[in-house]
Amino acid sequence: MHISAKADYAARALVELACDTGRPLTCEAIASSQGIPFRFLKSVVGDLRRAGLVRSQRGCEGGYWLGRPAAEITLLDVVRAVDGEVITLRGEPLGALAYPGPADALPEVWRAVEERAREILAGTTVEGLLPARQAVAAPA
Numbered sequence: 001m002h003i004s005a006k007a008d009y010a011a012r013a014l015v016e017l018a019c020d021t022g023r024p025l026t027c028e029a030i031a032s033s034q035g036i037p038f039r040f041l042k043s044v045v046g047d048l049r050r051a052g053l054v055r056s057q058r059g060c061e062g063g064y065w066l067g068r069p070a071a072e073i074t075l076l077d078v079v080r081a082v083d084g085e086v087i088t089l090r091g092e093p094l095g096a097l098a099y100p101g102p103a104d105a106l107p108e109v110w111r112a113v114e115e116r117a118r119e120i121l122a123g124t125t126v127e128g129l130l131p132a133r134q135a136v137a138a139p140a
Contacts, residue, residue: 018070024063051081070127
């Protein structure tokens with residue numbers, strides 16, 4: 001299994017943004033705090049912005065905010081925003097994968113792994129990754 005650097009950096013950036021929702025954060029601040037290469041993060045944040053997971057403001061007081069509440073952003077949203085598919089085999093989706101002969105059952109195993117990964121990612125929100133002291137209480 002492979003988790004891309006883009007997905008890892010994107011998730012870390014969103015958690016960083018969720019920790020301080022009172023002001024926008026710059027890519028420089030996020031990169032410094034998380035030990036992420038700035039140039040790579042800039043590209044990742046662009047993917048997140050296009051997916052609506054972050055919003056931006058230009059100018060000297062500018063930076064990035066979450067595009068939706070942290071409780072509404074799942075890791076599945078993040079992976080899809082930066083990587084597209086959750087799991088691929090040699091860069092191809094698993095949907096039509098088929099093998100001949102004795103290996104014909106193997107694609108079903110790969111699809112089951114993908115489905116379980118989707119379930120875990122869909123069940124994990126950015127808010128759920130926040131340290132307990134920073135997690136926002138759900139409205140009653």
